[in-house]
């Protein structure tokens with residue numbers, strides 16, 4: 594297969610050309626609950642999930658960015674159902690992370706504003722790579738607390754003087770025009786995820802030269818960031834219009850970088 598390429602076809606078609614245990618990571622955001630009108634919408638979830646299990650390497654990871662639609666007074670629960678299906682077919686639900694939007698579209702009715710989507714990490718065994726993002730520690734010094742002793746005193750396993758600790762699993766991003774990406778052309782697609790999200794996830798779960806696949810490539814966010822992080826990438830996108838957008842967007846970076 595040609596790598597560093599977007600295939601303009603149903604992702605099932607692309608995956609059928611891949612050998613088993615082929616990609617190190619999948620980063621994707623599926624078209625969920627027919628919330629948006631994508632060109633050529635076609636989403637056979639269970640078959641796609643099983644194919645993903647086949648083509649992801651042992652110890653590889655899928656990051657599945659998804660939310661639920663509210664209809665007839667209830668959230669659909671699709672994201673949970675999908676997560677449980679991934680577990681049924683052999684993946685671990687390694688981590689249920691939150692993609693928190695600092696500035697979401699306001700919602701009406703008797704509900705709080707919808708501020709987040711899920712970012713499920715499904716792993717085939719234990720992840721091969723974990724490069725945690727870090728933040729500086731607020732209280733330097735006390736780490737690895739063991740437990741509370743019988744008389745209520747705290748016992749420490751080890752006391753380390755650390756400057757940094759790994760971050761939590763809620764990732765906060767500002768979104769929208771000029772923020773999710775500076776590439777104006779990307780906004781011709783209705784549902785992009787922020788470049789910083791792609792950067793954080795690809796950086797965390799892969800090493801240089803690994804292969805990252807996005808089965809729903811949309812405007813090409815995964816491809817652009819994988820390229821910038823020196824990872825190989827592959828994508829599928831069913832709509833010709835979106836492939837053209839993604840290609841034009843990516844060419845600005847990949848072609849220039851040849852010189």
Ligand SMILES: C[S@@+](CC[C@H](N)C(=O)[O-])C[C@H]1O[C@@H](n2cnc3c(N)ncnc32)[C@H](O)[C@@H]1O
Nearest residue numbers: 603604631635784785786809811812814830831
């Ligand atoms: C939520 S969007 C992905 C957006 C992308 N993360 C970005 O940042 O631009 C989902 C995409 O999946 C595409 N799509 C839907 N069904 C597909 C299928 N079976 N195979 C490949 N692409 C599909 C849609 O056309 C849409 O562009």
